[in-house]
Amino acid sequence: MPYENSAGTTFDxxxxxxRVTTSDLQTARIxxxxxxxxxxxxxxxxxxxxxxxxxAIVGRVETVKQLDIPGxxxxxxxxxxxxxxxxxxxxxxxxFGNISLKNNVRIIDLNLGESLYSHFLGPRYGISGLREICGxxxxxxxxxxxxxxxxxxxxxxxxxxxxxxxxxxxxxxxHGLADQSFHPFAQRVKKCAEAIALSKSKTLYMPxxxxxxxxxxxxxxxxxxxxxxxxxxAPMLVGFDTVRYISQTYxxxxxxxxxxxxxxxxxxxxxLDPAVLLGTLFRLVGADASIFPNSGGRFPFxxxxxxxxxxxxxxxxxxxxxxxxxxxxxxxxxxxxxxxxQFGPDTLLLLGGSLMEQPQGITAATQEFMQALxxxx
Amino acid sequence: MPYENSAGTTFDxxxxxxRVTTSDLQTARIxxxxxxxxxxxxxxxxxxxxxxxxxAIVGRVETVKQLDIPGxxxxxxxxxxxxxxxxxxxxxxxxFGNISLKNNVRIIDLNLGESLYSHFLGPRYGISGLREICGxxxxxxxxxxxxxxxxxxxxxxxxxxxxxxxxxxxxxxxHGLADQSFHPFAQRVKKCAEAIALSKSKTLYMPxxxxxxxxxxxxxxxxxxxxxxxxxxAPMLVGFDTVRYISQTYxxxxxxxxxxxxxxxxxxxxxLDPAVLLGTLFRLVGADASIFPNSGGRFPFxxxxxxxxxxxxxxxxxxxxxxxxxxxxxxxxxxxxxxxxQFGPDTLLLLGGSLMEQPQGITAATQEFMQALxxxx
Numbered sequence: 001m002p003y004e005n006s007a008g009t010t011f012d013x014x015x016x017x018x019r020v021t022t023s024d025l026q027t028a029r030i031x032x033x034x035x036x037x038x039x040x041x042x043x044x045x046x047x048x049x050x051x052x053x054x055x056a057i058v059g060r061v062e063t064v065k066q067l068d069i070p071g072x073x074x075x076x077x078x079x080x081x082x083x084x085x086x087x088x089x090x091x092x093x094x095x096f097g098n099i100s101l102k103n104n105v106r107i108i109d110l111n112l113g114e115s116l117y118s119h120f121l122g123p124r125y126g127i128s129g130l131r132e133i134c135g136x137x138x139x140x141x142x143x144x145x146x147x148x149x150x151x152x153x154x155x156x157x158x159x160x161x162x163x164x165x166x167x168x169x170x171x172x173x174x175h176g177l178a179d180q181s182f183h184p185f186a187q188r189v190k191k192c193a194e195a196i197a198l199s200k201s202k203t204l205y206m207p208x209x210x211x212x213x214x215x216x217x218x219x220x221x222x223x224x225x226x227x228x229x230x231x232x233x234a235p236m237l238v239g240f241d242t243v244r245y246i247s248q249t250y251x252x253x254x255x256x257x258x259x260x261x262x263x264x265x266x267x268x269x270x271x272l273d274p275a276v277l278l279g280t281l282f283r284l285v286g287a288d289a290s291i292f293p294n295s296g297g298r299f300p301f302x303x304x305x306x307x308x309x310x311x312x313x314x315x316x317x318x319x320x321x322x323x324x325x326x327x328x329x330x331x332x333x334x335x336x337x338x339x340x341x342q343f344g345p346d347t348l349l350l351l352g353g354s355l356m357e358q359p360q361g362i363t364a365a366t367q368e369f370m371q372a373l374x375x376x377x
Numbered sequence: 378m379p380y381e382n383s384a385g386t387t388f389d390x391x392x393x394x395x396r397v398t399t400s401d402l403q404t405a406r407i408x409x410x411x412x413x414x415x416x417x418x419x420x421x422x423x424x425x426x427x428x429x430x431x432x433a434i435v436g437r438v439e440t441v442k443q444l445d446i447p448g449x450x451x452x453x454x455x456x457x458x459x460x461x462x463x464x465x466x467x468x469x470x471x472x473f474g475n476i477s478l479k480n481n482v483r484i485i486d487l488n489l490g491e492s493l494y495s496h497f498l499g500p501r502y503g504i505s506g507l508r509e510i511c512g513x514x515x516x517x518x519x520x521x522x523x524x525x526x527x528x529x530x531x532x533x534x535x536x537x538x539x540x541x542x543x544x545x546x547x548x549x550x551x552h553g554l555a556d557q558s559f560h561p562f563a564q565r566v567k568k569c570a571e572a573i574a575l576s577k578s579k580t581l582y583m584p585x586x587x588x589x590x591x592x593x594x595x596x597x598x599x600x601x602x603x604x605x606x607x608x609x610x611a612p613m614l615v616g617f618d619t620v621r622y623i624s625q626t627y628x629x630x631x632x633x634x635x636x637x638x639x640x641x642x643x644x645x646x647x648x649l650d651p652a653v654l655l656g657t658l659f660r661l662v663g664a665d666a667s668i669f670p671n672s673g674g675r676f677p678f679x680x681x682x683x684x685x686x687x688x689x690x691x692x693x694x695x696x697x698x699x700x701x702x703x704x705x706x707x708x709x710x711x712x713x714x715x716x717x718x719q720f721g722p723d724t725l726l727l728l729g730g731s732l733m734e735q736p737q738g739i740t741a742a743t744q745e746f747m748q749a750l751x752x753x754x
Contacts (some may be wrong), residue, residue: 038675041525042551047733048525049532057527057559083526085555088612089587093553093636097611100639101676101706113391148418148425149460150434155426174419176470182434211468213622234474237466241615245590259470262477264640266647271640298415299478329478356424 013078014116015062016095017109020073021269025066028073031372032061035105036077038098039040056080074108079117086088088241088285091116092156096264107289110280117318118283120244123288125253127346131286133229133253134169135144135202140345142369143255143326145352146192147174152315153187156295157195159362163355171196172232173208175257177213179219185211186222193226210237217283220250223352229253230288236260240285242286255326256287265301279312282323287313289324289348293340297330303342310343324348333358333365336372344377390455391493394486397450398646402443404457405450409438412482413454415475433457441638443646446698451485458492459523465618465662473641473649487657489609494695497621502630502665503698504691504723510606510630511546512579516753517722519746520703521633522729523569524551530564534572535740540732541576543743547574549609551729556596559596562588563599570603583607583632587614587622597627604632608664613637617662624663632703633664642678648679650680656689659700664690666701671716673708680719686718701725710735713749722753 020031036059052058062076084091086252091112098103112120123129123226131137144163146156157175163171171192179185189207197202209231211219216238216288223231231254235243247254248347258278274292282290292309293299310325325343328350339349358365397408413436418425429435434592439453461468468489478483489497489543500506523533533554540548548569556562566584573580586608588596593615600608607630610621614636624631635655641648650670659667669686670676687702702720705727716726728746735742 036635040553041527042522042553042730043525044730046735047530047730051529052525052527055527055559057525082558083553085557086586087555087592089589089611090553090555090557091591093555093587093611093615096640097552097614097636100637101642101678102639103633103668103677105644109735113719145419148420148429148434150418150429150432151426152428175474176417176419176460176467178464178467178470180462180467181459210464210470212464212466213616213618214626215464218700234466237469237474237616238618239614240592241590242616249591258478260477262479263473263643263648264479266480266644270643284449290454293478300480301478320744352420353421353424357421 003134003170011027012081012113012115013037013060014081014084014094014113015076015111016077016080016107018077019073019108021071021104021107022073024069025064025073028075029064030076032064032075035059035068035075035099036061037374040079040083041092042098056150057083064170068329080151081113084116085280086116086119088244089269092240104269106270107276112317114318118318120284121248121286122283122317123286123323124247124251125288127324129321130253130324136169138345139373140340140347141324142167142373143170143172143348143350144168144366145354146171146177147176147352149176150182154193155185156183157191160192160205161195161199161367164196166367167201167370168203169363170204170206172255175208175232175234176257176351177208183220189222189226189228193228204229204253206232208232208255210234210257214241220252222247223252224250230255232257234259235282235285240281243286243287253288254286256282256290258292263369273308274301275308275312279309280317283317283320287323289326291326291328291350293329294327294331297328299329299340308344314346322346326350328352333369333372336369356374382566386582389458389490389492390437391461391490392453392455392488393484395452395454396483397452398448398481398487399450400448402450402604404440404602405452406441408514409441409452409454412436412452412476415436416471417456417460419475426456434460457735458490460651461493463493463496465621469617481526483647484653487653489661489694491695494697497661498625498663499660499694500631500663500665500700501624501628504701506698507630507665507701510581515722516750517717518546518701518725519750520547520549520725520727521545521732521743523548523554524549524729526551526553530560531559532569533565534568537582538572538576539568539739540743541573541578541580543740543741544578544747545580547581547583547725549583549632552585552609552636554585555587562596566603566605567598568652572607581606581630583609583630585609586669597623597629599677600629601627607632609634611636612659612662612666617658621662630665631663633659633667635669650685651678652685652689656686657694660690660694660697663699666703668703668705668727671704671708674705676706691723697721703727705729710746710749713746
């Protein structure tokens with residue numbers, strides 16, 4: 001661990017930007033010191049040994065700035081990368097461990113710094129790798145969801161066949177498809193993979209991985225044994241580092257699902273911005289695409305929040321590959337052009353239920369979806 | 378899966394109570410149906426096959442009630458236990474997966490129902506088991522935290538020795554102590570365990586487990602190899618089912634830490650009540666004690682929220698053992714009597730930094746803490 005005195009460079013430190021709501025600048029400075037302490041040494045200042053101060057282990061307040069909005073402040077705090085132990089759980093802990101339990105602190109930006117960007121590998125495939133697998137080099141990619149939960153395996157496999165006949169790029173399980181009695185994981189994966197193979201299409205099938213801690217790797221092996229190339233997984237349900245481990249260990253495309261993340265967005269004044277959680281942190285653990293609820297669908301995300309997620313997924317961060325944003329949540333066939341205008345062609349479009357309710361049937365609706373994308377080829 | 382028609386008993390279903398904020402009763406009924414759909418089939422109603430309806434797989438709205446507060450409604454929805462696949466990640470998914478991404482829906486109560494209460498074993502030791510290990514059968518138990526992060530292993534071990542000399546029941550790592558270069562996990566655990574053994578006290582040492590997915594079991598084995606009987610672990614950092622797995626697999630006391638949970642409490646209208654998350658769900662995955670930020674400390678929890686957490690940890694739920702509430706977060710020696718009045722003697726009191734800053738030194742301050750508890754023997 002290199003020695004850093006108080007005049008040391010901040011280049012290598014993890015930099016977190018908070019928007020804090022409080023009365024005045026002086027209080028904002030106190031809040032800043034509190035956060036810096038709480039997220040590292042969590043200890044009365046008088047009890048911090050000299051060695052810790054010398055090594056800059058306590059978070060360091062870099063800036064405290066009043067915003068134009070009364071009562072709102074931007075605070076930047078940097079953290080020594082060694083505080084994270086270079087592990088995902090401890091990155092999360094430093095970022096939003098104890099302060100998650102406070103109020104009026106919102107994380108609006110995260111720059112992990114060079115040593116964390118190079119320690120964590122980010123997405124294995126990213127946009128270019130997934131395009132290569134799908135054989136689609138310029139147009140947006142198209143994804144749909146296998147549902148509903150509670151169907152028989154045969155019925156799901158038949159739907160997968162119909163979607164594949166329509167030429168969809170990716171079929172993912174609905175995120176509620178686990179290892180239930182009505183569609184056991186291993187049976188479902190096998191039958192759906194076989195049904196798609198029958199269609200002779202290039203469609204990829206990505207099963208939902210939400211098994212128990214001691215079952216996850218068995219499920220991953222089942223996916224690989226069935227010749228599949230990717231999975232759907234929700235970091236909040238199985239643990240962020242579980243996703244990082246799978247991404248680094250197995251040659252699988254990772255579709256990240258936002259299940260259970262939303263509590264962190266509900267208060268405008270506290271939590272994390274969706275771009276930090278569904279963008280930077282999902283990419284950190286290897287998401288080649290990150291699904292999020294687009295504005296205008298069934299969920300309350302704003303257009304700005306969605307664009308920010310897309311930026312966090314695609315903007316340069318160390319040597320990490322850019323990932324696909326995947327706007328979803330009630331998108332319709334009629335939205336396709338608008339979605340591509342908003343997000344650009346490096347987007348994984350996800351139409352779920354809406355392809356199932358078209359009067360022309362699943363295969364024809366899927367063909368229409370794929371047809372709408374040919375203009376971007 | 379037993380057949381259930383629409384007149385079927387609800388006894389065995391998981392029952393979730395939501396407080397919803399909306400304009401009127403009619404809209405509340407629509408919201409209720411939306412939640413029931415979103416958390417299970419997530420599919421346009423017209424596309425739900427008859428077999429799924431027949432088997433009552435879609436969440437079932439049981440009651441929608443207007444509260445005395447304008448715009449607030451209680452909604453109860455029951456879920457077929459098979460929807461959860463009897464796995465923790467999917468329980469979380471059904472509970473707060475997609476609706477976490479919405480707004481104005483707060484989960485205020487959770488009754489898992491008989492079949493889930495018996496499938497999941499809950500705490501291995503609970504209050505009586507941990508009392509047995511500590512040899513303290515009536516009084517509150519006493520816990521402290523080893524800190525600050527960034528200290529040398531020798532300095533942490535020396536502090537552990539001082540706390541143990543003072544006769545504390547449990548020393549836990551500060552939750553930021555991971556596997557960092559300045560206090561590597563294996564070295565720290567060994568040296569601190571040795572230091573405590575030297576003191577001849579019965580003090581238990583519970584190291585923080587926040588290792589990588591592929592490192593967790595190695596850390597657990599290290600804890601056991603050093604003769605230790607418990608761990609500190611944060612379900613949100615390593616995954617809820619990781620905790621369930623450890624609790625069921627290894628004979629270790631589980632201290633649950635609330636790191637990263639707080640985003641879900643920040644909006645009064647959306648998220649989960651602390652009692653559901655830090656009470657019921659922590660107990661579900663095996664927490665023998667659950668640490669939470671008490672009112673009046675450094676965090677904004679109310680007294681009512683803290684009492685509700687304690688109730689959720691100790692009230693009968695199937696055959697689960699009751700767990701210790703562990704109020705913390707800036708508690709002082711002077712609070713001890715008040716804390717016992719509020720929470721009763723079946724409480725694990727956690728004083729961290731405050732024992733370190735007493736002028737009489739750590740051992741004397743700890744003795745004073747233990748002395749204050751003898752009146753409850």
